[in-house]
Amino acid sequence: MKTIVKKFGGTSVGSVQRIEAVAQRLKKDVESGQSPVVVVSAMSGETNRLVQLANEINSKSRGSSYDMLLASGEQVSIALLSMALEKQGLKAIPLLAYQLGIETDSIFSKAKIQSVDAEKLKKYVSEGVIPVVAGFQGVYGDQITTLGRGGSDTTAVALAAALGESECEIYTDVPAVFSADPRLVPKARELTKIGSSEMMEMAALGSKVLHFRCVELAAKFGVKIHLRSTFEEREGTWIVPDEGDDMEAPVVSSITHEAMTSVIKVFPTPVGPGFMATLFGRLAEKGVVIDIITQSFNEEGQRLAFSVHGDDVNEAEEILRSVLPSSEVEISVINNMAKLSAVGVGMRTHSGVAGRFFEVLNQINAQLYLVTTSDIKISAVIEQSHLQEAAQALHKEFGLDQ
Amino acid sequence: MKTIVKKFGGTSVGSVQRIEAVAQRLKKDVESGQSPVVVVSAMSGETNRLVQLANEINSKSRGSSYDMLLASGEQVSIALLSMALEKQGLKAIPLLAYQLGIETDSIFSKAKIQSVDAEKLKKYVSEGVIPVVAGFQGVYGDQITTLGRGGSDTTAVALAAALGESECEIYTDVPAVFSADPRLVPKARELTKIGSSEMMEMAALGSKVLHFRCVELAAKFGVKIHLRSTFEEREGTWIVPDEGDDMEAPVVSSITHEAMTSVIKVFPTPVGPGFMATLFGRLAEKGVVIDIITQSFNEEGQRLAFSVHGDDVNEAEEILRSVLPSSEVEISVINNMAKLSAVGVGMRTHSGVAGRFFEVLNQINAQLYLVTTSDIKISAVIEQSHLQEAAQALHKEFGLDQ
Numbered sequence: 001m002k003t004i005v006k007k008f009g010g011t012s013v014g015s016v017q018r019i020e021a022v023a024q025r026l027k028k029d030v031e032s033g034q035s036p037v038v039v040v041s042a043m044s045g046e047t048n049r050l051v052q053l054a055n056e057i058n059s060k061s062r063g064s065s066y067d068m069l070l071a072s073g074e075q076v077s078i079a080l081l082s083m084a085l086e087k088q089g090l091k092a093i094p095l096l097a098y099q100l101g102i103e104t105d106s107i108f109s110k111a112k113i114q115s116v117d118a119e120k121l122k123k124y125v126s127e128g129v130i131p132v133v134a135g136f137q138g139v140y141g142d143q144i145t146t147l148g149r150g151g152s153d154t155t156a157v158a159l160a161a162a163l164g165e166s167e168c169e170i171y172t173d174v175p176a177v178f179s180a181d182p183r184l185v186p187k188a189r190e191l192t193k194i195g196s197s198e199m200m201e202m203a204a205l206g207s208k209v210l211h212f213r214c215v216e217l218a219a220k221f222g223v224k225i226h227l228r229s230t231f232e233e234r235e236g237t238w239i240v241p242d243e244g245d246d247m248e249a250p251v252v253s254s255i256t257h258e259a260m261t262s263v264i265k266v267f268p269t270p271v272g273p274g275f276m277a278t279l280f281g282r283l284a285e286k287g288v289v290i291d292i293i294t295q296s297f298n299e300e301g302q303r304l305a306f307s308v309h310g311d312d313v314n315e316a317e318e319i320l321r322s323v324l325p326s327s328e329v330e331i332s333v334i335n336n337m338a339k340l341s342a343v344g345v346g347m348r349t350h351s352g353v354a355g356r357f358f359e360v361l362n363q364i365n366a367q368l369y370l371v372t373t374s375d376i377k378i379s380a381v382i383e384q385s386h387l388q389e390a391a392q393a394l395h396k397e398f399g400l401d402q
Numbered sequence: 403m404k405t406i407v408k409k410f411g412g413t414s415v416g417s418v419q420r421i422e423a424v425a426q427r428l429k430k431d432v433e434s435g436q437s438p439v440v441v442v443s444a445m446s447g448e449t450n451r452l453v454q455l456a457n458e459i460n461s462k463s464r465g466s467s468y469d470m471l472l473a474s475g476e477q478v479s480i481a482l483l484s485m486a487l488e489k490q491g492l493k494a495i496p497l498l499a500y501q502l503g504i505e506t507d508s509i510f511s512k513a514k515i516q517s518v519d520a521e522k523l524k525k526y527v528s529e530g531v532i533p534v535v536a537g538f539q540g541v542y543g544d545q546i547t548t549l550g551r552g553g554s555d556t557t558a559v560a561l562a563a564a565l566g567e568s569e570c571e572i573y574t575d576v577p578a579v580f581s582a583d584p585r586l587v588p589k590a591r592e593l594t595k596i597g598s599s600e601m602m603e604m605a606a607l608g609s610k611v612l613h614f615r616c617v618e619l620a621a622k623f624g625v626k627i628h629l630r631s632t633f634e635e636r637e638g639t640w641i642v643p644d645e646g647d648d649m650e651a652p653v654v655s656s657i658t659h660e661a662m663t664s665v666i667k668v669f670p671t672p673v674g675p676g677f678m679a680t681l682f683g684r685l686a687e688k689g690v691v692i693d694i695i696t697q698s699f700n701e702e703g704q705r706l707a708f709s710v711h712g713d714d715v716n717e718a719e720e721i722l723r724s725v726l727p728s729s730e731v732e733i734s735v736i737n738n739m740a741k742l743s744a745v746g747v748g749m750r751t752h753s754g755v756a757g758r759f760f761e762v763l764n765q766i767n768a769q770l771y772l773v774t775t776s777d778i779k780i781s782a783v784i785e786q787s788h789l790q791e792a793a794q795a796l797h798k799e800f801g802l803d804q
Contacts, residue, residue, distance in 0.1 A: 016458040050478065056418040057482055058489045065488070065496050069481035072474040076452065079471035080459055086467070087460045094467050098500060099544050142501050 001035045003125055003165055007135065007156035010044035011173040012230035013077045022171075022230065023084035026130065030090060035125045037159055039135045040081055041152040042073025067108045067137075067146045071097070074134035074152070082132045092130040097137040097144065102155070104138030104145045110287060111138050111145035112213070113154065118162035133159065150211030157214050161221035168223050170210070175229040177202070177209050177237040179400040180255040184391045187401040191253065192235075195242045198253055198343050201377045205341040206258025215239060242345065251346035251353055252398035255391050260310030261291070261337040261381055263369050264317065267330050268301025276304075279323050286319060288312045291339065292370040292381060307339065307370055307381050337369060338387040341379040342394055348375050360393045361386075403437045405527055405567055409537060409558035412446035413575040414632035415479045424573075424632065425486035428532065432492060437527045439565065441537045441558040442483055444475025469510045469539075469548045473499070476536035476554070484534045494532040499539040499546065504557070506540030506547045512689075513540050513547035514615070515556065520564035535561065552613030559616050563623035570625050572612070577631040579604070579611050579639040581802040582657040586793050589803040593655065594637075597644045600655055600745050603779045607743045608660030617641060644747065653755055654746035654800035657793050662712030663693070663739040663783055665771050666719065669732050670703025678706075681725050688721060690714045693741065694772040694783060709741065709772055709783050739771060740789040743781040744796055750777050762795045763788075 006026070013019050026036050050069050054061065078094035085092035101117035124131045135152025138145045147154055153170055160168035176190035177199070194202075196219035203212035210227065218225050219241055228236030269275060276295075283290055293306040308316045317333055324331070340361075347353050357378045361368065366386035372379050382390060395401055408428070415421050428438050443449075452471050456463070480496035487494035503519035526533045537554025540547045549556055555572055562570035578592035579601070596604075598621035605614040612629065620627050621643055630638030671677060685692055695708040710718045719735055726733070749755045759780045763770065768788035774781050784792060797803055 016455060020459065053418060053478070053482060054485060057422065057485045061485045061488055065481045065484040065494075068496050068498070069478060069485075072477040072481075075474040075477065076455070076471060079467045079474075080455060082467040083456060083459045083463045083471075086463055092467075094470050096470070 001033060003035045003037060003163060004029075004167060004169060005037045005039060005156050005160040005163065005165060006169045007039040007152055007171060008041065008081075008230060009152065009170075009172045010041040010047070012171050013040055013081060014044035016080070018230075019077070019080050019084050020087075022081060023088050023090075025230075026085060027088045027090060030130075036130055037121055037125065037163070038081065038130060038132045039152055039156040039159060040074060040077045040132060041135050043077050046073040046076065063108050064143045068144045070146050071134070071137040071144045074136055078132045078134050085130055085132070090130055091128055092132050093124060095131050095133045097134060098139045098142075100131075100133060102138045102158070104140050104147070106140045106145070108145055110148045111140065113138055113147070113158045116158055116162040118159075118164075121159065121163060147213075148211075150214065153211045153214035154217060157218045157221070157223055157225065160223045161217065166222065166224060167226060168218065169226045169228065170214075171228060171230040172209070173230065174209060175232055175234070175236050177207075177227060177239070177254075179253065180391055180395050181207075181257065184257065184388055185255065185395045187392075187395060189400065189402055191237050193238045193240060194253060195345050196239060197242050197376055198345055199239045201341070201343045201374070202254055202256045205256040205343065205377065205379060206339065207254075207256050210239070250344055250399070251350045252342045252344035252394075252400065253346070254343050255394045255398070255400065256341045256343055257387060257391055258309070258339040259384060259387060261307050261339045262310050262313040263305060263307050263334040263337050263381060264313070264320065265332045265334070266304040266320065266324070269304045269329065270324075271302055275323070279320065282319050282323055283316060286315055288316050288319065290316075292372045292379065294370055305370060307337070310335065334369070336384045337381050338384045339379055339381050340387060340390050340394070341377050342398060343377045344398075345376050347377070354378050356397055357394065360397050361390055364389050364393060366390050403435060405437045405439060405565060406431075406569060406571060407439045407441060407558050407562040407565065407567060408571045408573060409441040409554055410443065410483075410573045410632060411554065411575065412443040412449070414573050415442055415483060416446035418482070420632075421479070421482050421486050422489075424483060425490050425492075427632075428487060429490045429492060432532075438532055439523055439527065439561055440483065440532060440534045441554055441561060442476060442479045442534060443537050443554040445479050448475040448478065465510050466545045469513075470546045472548050473536070473539040473546045476538055480534045480536045487532055487534070492532055493530055494534050495526060497533050497535045499536060500541045500544075502533075502535060504540045504560070506542050506549070508542045508547070510547055512550045513542065515540055515549070515560045518560055518564040520561075520566075523561065523565060549615075550613075552616065555613045555616035556619060559620045559623070559625055559627065562625045563619065568624065568626060569628060570620065571628045571630065572616075573630060573632040574611070575632065576611065577634055577636070577638050579609075579629060579641070579656075581655065582793055582797050583659065586659065586790055587657065587797045589794070589797060591802065591804055593639050595640045595642060596655060597747050598641060599644050599778055600747055601641045603743070603745045603776070604656060604658045607658040607745065607779065607781065608741065609656075609658050612641070652746055652801070653748035653752045654744045654796075654802065655748070656745050657796045657800070657802065658743045658745055659789060659793055660711070660741040661786060661789060663709050663741045664712050664715040665707060665709050665736040665739050665783060666715070666722065667734045667736070668706040668722065668726070671706045671731065672726075673704055677725070681722065684721050684725055685718060688717055690718050690721070692718075694774045694781065696772055707772060709739070712737065736771070738786045739783050740786045741781055741783050742789060742792055742796070743779050744800060745779045746800075747778050749779070756780055758799055759796065762799050763792055766791050766795060768792050
């Protein structure tokens with residue numbers, strides 16, 4: 001009996017019919033000799049409904065009450081899936097975070113898992129009981145925490161790691177990871193395999209397929225993630241730990257984008273490290289994720305520019321104004337920007353990738369607002385209006401079109 | 403600062419607007435020097451929605467998964483009310499059963515509270531924090547249990563008892579307990595005070611205002627219940643521990659009815675105690691509540707008749723047929739019956755009440771199918787078609803019309 005952690009997302013359990021389909025699929029898995037440990041998200045739409053209720057009362061109230069509210073969604077789906085499994089003649093037990101000892105740090109709404117009671121899981125598995133675990137939630141002391149959007153993926157990998165398993169299946173509503181978003185680039189292809197580093201870059205760069213922390217955790221504990229469709233039997237994409245420099249690897253494996261980006265420019269900024277430390281500390285406290293940062297200095301003064309997600313731009317601007325010492329500083333916010341990136345471990349061993357990247361953008365007259373590179377990716381912030389043309393051109397340039 | 407447990411039902415927290423109104427009311431209470439401990443039901447409609455989801459999967463599956471499912475409703479409402487209280491500038495903490503140590507027995511869906519961690523509640527109250535407690539739920543070991551419909555009232559009384567408080571406020575969508583259902587008897591009056599025994603009889607006899615177990619628990623621990631409207635400031639009805647024989651008490655304080663009743667007759671039944679024990683044991687196992695039972699014997703054989711709620715009649719009949727040894731026994735089911743009762747502690751010290759009761763029914767030609775009495779109530783099962791006329795006539799006969 002092979003123990004495999006299997007995570008089903010919100011659309012996979014979005015209705016009673018789909019929950020029953022998941023139960024039938026799990027029955028087949030059991031009949032084929034597997035011992036599933038199941039992780040489930042809230043039914044699709046449920047978390048949004050709860051967020052909406054909370055926002056109607058107080059859109060700024062975040063903390064233990066808010067996390068308790070959101071965690072109720074997974075409580076419903078694990079209870080229903082357990083009932084559906086029992087109907088299939090299987091033994092199942094729904095487990096909330098406190099029942100399984102999924103302990104996290106104290107950062108509500110973005111908590112990180114610290115430990116899991118694997119012995120309890122193993123005991124159920126050895127008794128032939130399918131544990132059906134609430135994803136997305138944890139406990140800090142006796143309070144309920146949540147892990148942030150996509151957190152159920154992280155729960156699944158954390159359970160696989162705690163069980164000492166080398167694989168984890170993540171069932172979702174897309175069949176695989178693509179070389180680009182097919183809605184943006186019609187020639188995008190399915191990838192059969194991708195390295196953890198590339199996947200982490202893709203997640204960090206706006207690909208919605210997998211949560212960054214989930215891939216990071218999988219890489220850390222050597223867990224292979226098999227991302228596949230709930231609605232098809234065939235295999236999807238394997239996200240595997242990096243295998244060192246692979247000369248055969250494509251130079252660029254995917255083109256990734258983040259459509260809702262804003263750029264904030266500040267000039268002149270106070271000189272010295274104190275201001276930057278205060279600013280970015282305050283932004284982090286409020287959970288505003290700063291993406292690309294550039295700083296430059298000439299005789300006129302110091303310039304700062306950075307990009308943030310479009311949802312966070314108002315909060316970022318507010319924090320900036322509260323931190324800046326004088327009213328003589330000019331803050332400009334540029335909305336309707338997009339970030340476009342090329343990702344590939346092959347970049348490590350091939351030169352000239354950046355040149356080709358910039359030349360493509362130059363040919364379509366896309367102005368570069370911010371640029372950043374790492375050893376396996378190049379990103380540029382451009383105007384949204386150029387996004388689709390640029391993505392398709394890069395996909396072609398790097399040989400990703402079929 | 404006076405600590406008062408205040409319970410708000412599903413309609414009181416049925417929308418974000420109503421939750422905010424409850425928070426505003428609690429703020430006034432705090433400003434007037436009270437320290438509230440709040441108990442909340444699920445938002446109205448939510449429990450039904452969850453039951454519906456469960457029934458779509460498996461209408462017979464009841465147990466830990468089902469109770470975990472239903473308990474999610476209160477998790478949502480306590481989180482939202484806590485956020486609304488914080489918005490009012492108050493400190494509040496939502497508390498689930500496991501966080502407050504509300505321990506119950508192991509009877510899922512009908513669990514009874516065994517103990518509550520009152521010290522934790524007192525600590526929050528002493529720190530100026532309003533505990534917002536999920537009603538209806540408990541824990542047995544590390545599993546979630548629920549207390550049955552109306553269980554939030556029981557939670558509230560249990561908290562008051564554990565805190566050593568002598569009062570408990572139950573806010574609902576009716577302003578008071580009435581001398582009869584105003585929809586049936588237009589001249590029904592609001593009662594300012596009623597004894598626990600009378601209230602328990604009324605609950606057992608079909609009055610939906612308060613859960614039987616809640617009143618029973620209140621009587622046991624000497625807790626006075628103040629039942630009042632969420633939507634009005636004025637006082638409602640006090641349900642108070644019995645004060646011994648009160649010569650001043652009205653002979654009858656209320657006329658109560660249960661409209662959906664069926665009568666089942668069996669003839670001839672097997673003689674001897676074995677059959678009755680088996681039958682009523684089997685009915686109890688399935689949760690079918692038997693109400694009035696009569697048995698008679700003459701040379702033709704033994705006759706059995708009993709009443710059940712209209713919802714349970716099919717299951718009761720099925721069980722009867724499975725238990726009866728031969729096909730020669732005649733089972734007759736009479737539907738569309740109603741049970742009408744007069745309740746009053748004054749009956750203890752006044753004679754002739756039964757005579758007056760039966761005479762009223764006789765005058766309107768209502769045939770008596772089953773009759774039962776206790777020291778403080780008389781009940782009769784009659785045809786539904788006579789119910790309204792009979793209720794009004796009894797209300798008048800016992801001086802309850804204004």
